[in-house]
Amino acid sequence: MRCAIVDWYGRSARDLPWRGAGASAWGVLVSEFMLQQTPVVRVLPVWTEWMRRWPTPADLAEESRAEVLRAWGRLGYPRRALRLHASAAAIVESFGGEVPRTYEELLSLPGVGTYTAAAVASFAFGEREVVVDTNIRRVEARLVSGVAQPAASLTRAETDVAARLVPEQDGFGADSAARWNIAVMELGALVCTARSPKCVECPVVGDCAWVDAGRPAPPLDRPRRTQAWHGTDRQVRGAVMAVLRAAGGAADVAELGSAGEVAADRGVGGVARSRLGVAPTVVEVVYEPLAKLYALGAPQEQLERAVVGLVADGLAEWDGAAESQGTAEAILRLPR
DNA sequence: AATTCGTGGGC
DNA sequence: TGCCCAAGAAT
Numbered sequence: 001m002r003c004a005i006v007d008w009y010g011r012s013a014r015d016l017p018w019r020g021a022g023a024s025a026w027g028v029l030v031s032e033f034m035l036q037q038t039p040v041v042r043v044l045p046v047w048t049e050w051m052r053r054w055p056t057p058a059d060l061a062e063e064s065r066a067e068v069l070r071a072w073g074r075l076g077y078p079r080r081a082l083r084l085h086a087s088a089a090a091i092v093e094s095f096g097g098e099v100p101r102t103y104e105e106l107l108s109l110p111g112v113g114t115y116t117a118a119a120v121a122s123f124a125f126g127e128r129e130v131v132v133d134t135n136i137r138r139v140e141a142r143l144v145s146g147v148a149q150p151a152a153s154l155t156r157a158e159t160d161v162a163a164r165l166v167p168e169q170d171g172f173g174a175d176s177a178a179r180w181n182i183a184v185m186e187l188g189a190l191v192c193t194a195r196s197p198k199c200v201e202c203p204v205v206g207d208c209a210w211v212d213a214g215r216p217a218p219p220l221d222r223p224r225r226t227q228a229w230h231g232t233d234r235q236v237r238g239a240v241m242a243v244l245r246a247a248g249g250a251a252d253v254a255e256l257g258s259a260g261e262v263a264a265d266r267g268v269g270g271v272a273r274s275r276l277g278v279a280p281t282v283v284e285v286v287y288e289p290l291a292k293l294y295a296l297g298a299p300q301e302q303l304e305r306a307v308v309g310l311v312a313d314g315l316a317e318w319d320g321a322a323e324s325q326g327t328a329e330a331i332l333r334l335p336r
Numbered sequence: 337a338a339t340t341c342g343t344g345g346g347c
Numbered sequence: 348t349g350c351c352c353a354a355g356a357a358t
Contacts, residue, residue, distance in 0.1 A: 035354040042344075042353090076342030083356085113356045133354045153337070185354065194352060195347080229342090238342050313341090339358085346351090 001207045002165065002180060003172055008203035009183035012190065016040065017048065019182070025099035025124035027051055032116045033084045038075055040189075046075055058097045060088040066334035069315065070245050078241055078315055083111025101125045119181075128177035130163045135188025136181070140165070142192060146209030148218040149194075236306040244316055244334045307332060 017023065018031035030050055034043040050071060054060035060068065065085060072081035087109040091099055099120070100106055106117035118129040137150040140161050150158060165184075167176040191198045199205050199215075210216070229235055310316040317335045 032354065037341090037353060037355055038343075039345080039353045074343060076344085077355090079341070080356085111356065115355060119354065131354090134352095135354070189354080234341065241342085309341095341356095343353100345353100347349105 001204050002167060004203040004207075005187055006172065006179055006183045009179070009186055013183075013186050014040070014190070017044070017051075019123070023124075024055075025101075025120065026055070026057055028124035029087070029099050029116075029120050030084065032119050033080050033087075033111060034075060036080060036116070037077060042075065046071070046073055054088075056097065057088040057091040057099065060085060061092045064336055065314070066336060069241075069334050073245070074242075079313055080111060082314055086110040087112065099124065101127065103127070103129055122178045122181050126175045126178050128166065128169050129181070130159065130166050131181040131185065132159060132162045133185055135185045135192075136162060138194060139184050139188040139192045142197075142210035143204060143208050146213045146216075148210065148216060233302055233306050233309065236303055237310055240303070240306055240310060240332075241315065244332065247333060 013019075016031075018027045027047075031043065031047055034047055034050075053071065054063065063085070065082060068081050068085045069078055072078055075081075090109055091097060094108075095105065100109075101121065103117045103121045106112050106120050107114070112120075115131065115133050118131045119133070121127040122129045122131050132154065137154065137158055140158065141147050141150040144161050144165075165180070167180050170176055173179070187202070191202050199208070199211060202208070205211055307316065311318065314335055316332055318332060
């Protein structure tokens with residue numbers, strides 16, 4: 001059964017630039033950051049340009065956060081870009097500029113959790129690690145457990161199943177564990193998909209507990225996993241970040257002005273002003289176009305919350321250079 | 337354990 | 348159109 005999946009991978013795997021002998025461990029790590037909750041097709045062009053600009057961790061570590069966030073573009077979850085940047089700095093600081101090899105060392109990096117640590121150890125270094133991502137969870141839920149979907153959150157039982165399936169090193173050829181991990185993941189991505197699985201193309205359809213059971217449907221009453229989007233703070237954060245990315249390099253008043261113009265053209269941007277009091281910072285955001293666009297009940301408060309959140313997360317910062325007499329107009333920009 | 341955090345394509 | 352989903356991590 002495992003051989004059938006590995007053989008299928010040999011025939012059917014996508015040719016992705018972060019796979020294979022040509023890819024560096026850094027390239028693998030970058031790809032894993034970008035692929036967190038983001039589809040491959042959207043990652044490809046950004047990864048390529050990223051590796052051209054910053055071919056080593058040291059190259060990225062020397063870059064400004066603002067430029068890193070711009071290069072991240074519209075991949076989503078921009079905090080991942082900051083964490084990748086911080087990981088690059090940690091790799092330089094603690095590991096001599098080389099991506100560490102072990103699961104524990106990788107796990108110590110910011111933005112690297114259990115999945116990414118195992119994935120990089122496995123895919124970049126060939127270590128025998130138990131990789132469990134959303135694809136692998138779904139494949140094994142069907143193949144082994146006979147249910148349409150895995151549990152809402154990763155369970156011990158799932159990890160045990162995955163661990164049992166990972167072959168010993170050289171169990172069926174060199175790098176057996178890594179090949180198994182990537183093969184199951186690819187099977188989930190291309191064949192054993194969340195919606196409309198292509199069982200007719202599946203190399204192990206004859207061994208599948210879910211197929212044997214007649215492909216039972218998932219429970220109907222499963223809770224919503226996706227947050228509403230329209231009109232949320234999150235949507236506003238995204239709109240503000242888009243404005244800030246569109247701004248030029250280091251922010252000064254002139255550049256913010258250009259950002260405001262760009263935003264006005266699109267109908268979604270604007271100039272944010274803050275009133276910096278003694279403490280805590282009270283941010284008054286003035287932005288009528290955004291309010292009208294989203295037709296929000298309390299748009300100004302919402303924009304204020306979004307901006308404060310972005311600053312708290314290090315995705316934006318205030319330039320208080322114009323501050324005087326306890327009150328100032330400040331410029332919001334990407335962080336240095 | 338449940339939430340929060342972007343974005344865009346497919347159905 | 349609205350909803351679901353995509354190589355998760357941090358809290």
